[in-house]
Amino acid sequence: MALRGVLRLGEVAIRVLDMAEARQHYGDRMGLHEVMEDAKGQVYYKAWDEHDHHSIVLRQTDRAGMDYFAFKVFDDATLDSLEKRIKAFGLAVEHIDAGVYPKSGRRIQCVLPSGHTMQLYAHKEQIGNSLGYRNPGTTPDEGVIRGFRINRLDHALLGGINIDENAKFFTEVLDFNMSEKLIDHDSGATLVVFLSCSIKPHDIAFVLQPEANKFHHVSFLLESAHDVIKAADMIGKYRIPVDVGPNRHGITRGATIYYYDPSGNRNEVFAEGYIYYPDTPTIVWDTSELGNAVFAQDNVVRASFLEVLT
Amino acid sequence: MRYTVTLAETGETYPCGETENLLEGMLRLGKKGIPVGCRGGGCGVCKIEVVSGNITTKVMSRDHVSEEDQAAGRVLACRAFPASDITLRVIGLMKKNVCRTKTQALAA
Numbered sequence: 001m002a003l004r005g006v007l008r009l010g011e012v013a014i015r016v017l018d019m020a021e022a023r024q025h026y027g028d029r030m031g032l033h034e035v036m037e038d039a040k041g042q043v044y045y046k047a048w049d050e051h052d053h054h055s056i057v058l059r060q061t062d063r064a065g066m067d068y069f070a071f072k073v074f075d076d077a078t079l080d081s082l083e084k085r086i087k088a089f090g091l092a093v094e095h096i097d098a099g100v101y102p103k104s105g106r107r108i109q110c111v112l113p114s115g116h117t118m119q120l121y122a123h124k125e126q127i128g129n130s131l132g133y134r135n136p137g138t139t140p141d142e143g144v145i146r147g148f149r150i151n152r153l154d155h156a157l158l159g160g161i162n163i164d165e166n167a168k169f170f171t172e173v174l175d176f177n178m179s180e181k182l183i184d185h186d187s188g189a190t191l192v193v194f195l196s197c198s199i200k201p202h203d204i205a206f207v208l209q210p211e212a213n214k215f216h217h218v219s220f221l222l223e224s225a226h227d228v229i230k231a232a233d234m235i236g237k238y239r240i241p242v243d244v245g246p247n248r249h250g251i252t253r254g255a256t257i258y259y260y261d262p263s264g265n266r267n268e269v270f271a272e273g274y275i276y277y278p279d280t281p282t283i284v285w286d287t288s289e290l291g292n293a294v295f296a297q298d299n300v301v302r303a304s305f306l307e308v309l310t
Numbered sequence: 311m312r313y314t315v316t317l318a319e320t321g322e323t324y325p326c327g328e329t330e331n332l333l334e335g336m337l338r339l340g341k342k343g344i345p346v347g348c349r350g351g352g353c354g355v356c357k358i359e360v361v362s363g364n365i366t367t368k369v370m371s372r373d374h375v376s377e378e379d380q381a382a383g384r385v386l387a388c389r390a391f392p393a394s395d396i397t398l399r400v401i402g403l404m405k406k407n408v409c410r411t412k413t414q415a416l417a418a
């Protein structure tokens with residue numbers, strides 16, 4: 001795999017109940033950079049080491065959760081070929097003109113079997129990571145890396161129905177690979193699927209829920225597990241509600257902390273894990289080792305992990 | 311002002327300040343009874359019904375609290391603040407998930 005086709009999770013649009021509180025959380029506390037507010041009052045953020053204009057969009061409304069997520073693909077030809085394959089799979093494809101989403105080229109949109117709205121796009125304005133592209137050096141100016149010291153948006157875990165069908169869609173249509181999955185020990189039913197389009201252990205994951213189109217968390221990459229602990233210090237200092245304190249996932253082996261934004265949407269910052277190649281057999285965990293699969297430092301199952309979603 | 315919050319089912323009581331939400335007040339004292347989720351009015355697991363007393367509220371997700379709910383005092387404890395002594399009933403539960411029995415058995 002020379003990395004072509006679907007590149008990465010490029011945009012997650014999160015609903016918030018109070019924009020002032022959300023801005024304090026995502027901007028001042030987490031340290032993402034606010035790059036724009038649009039005419040509708042939606043606020044756009046990027047992490048410092050991303051090159052594209054933004055990766056997080058906040059919209060104030062009367063419900064929490066996620067409006068849509070979007071993957072960036074390699075080029076226009078990829079977008080055209082994926083459109084054909086998505087239609088062949090049986091999903092309806094909607095066209096969105098360039099410029100409808102700010103700083104963004106044309107998009108295609110479909111609703112997944114799990115109920116989530118997914119978009120694909122090939123172009124978004126690039127504003128860089130502040131270092132430039134010729135003799136950039138290594139270290140941005142003071143204040144560029146700040147807050148939780150987030151390098152980039154990494155992945156999302158979404159809750160929904162028909163997650164086997166979603167896995168089939170991502171692997172057969174979008175050329176993802178299933179790096180890991182969690183199944184029920186007794187019935188063999190799939191509970192969570194972890195899907196990669198890169199050398200990361202996952203770029204997107206889906207957890208089985210009785211309801212379609214639910215949001216479990218959006219996750220951001222930090223430089224080190226030490227930075228996860230430093231983020232946890234800030235989370236405690238600012239009384240940000242914690243779901244699960246610093247731990248390590250068995251699945252993906254990431255060092256993690258889960259916390260909530262002021263509207264109840266779960267966030268994660270994490271570091272480490274392994275490098276994934278698509279010729280690696282899928283790792284299977286079952287619920288007889290659920291604690292270890294999910295939180296491997298204390299092996300404690302948290303009901304909230306499977307039951308608190310927005 | 312500090313008020314007394316009573317959980318109708320268990321009789322558990324705790325003091326809660328008027329600027330402290332009903333869930334925070336319970337958690338700060340290490341008490342149990344209202345299910346704890348996101349603490350931001352988004353997930354719905356902390357839903358309660360105010361049986362007696364007055365509350366003020368902050369914005370909470372309409373996915374979990376309809377306008378009729380709110381008018382009838384069925385609100386999210388993490389977004390409700392006491393304006394008098396309160397008696398409440400827990401109606402939110404972490405019971406929606408297909409994996410619940412399994413996770414509970416393993417968590418026990």
Ligand code: FES
Pocket residue numbers: 264345346347348349350351352353354355356357386387388389
């Ligand atoms: S704990 Fe999630 S709504 Fe109150």
Ligand SMILES: [Fe+2]
Pocket residue numbers: 155157217219268
């Ligand atoms: Fe994650």
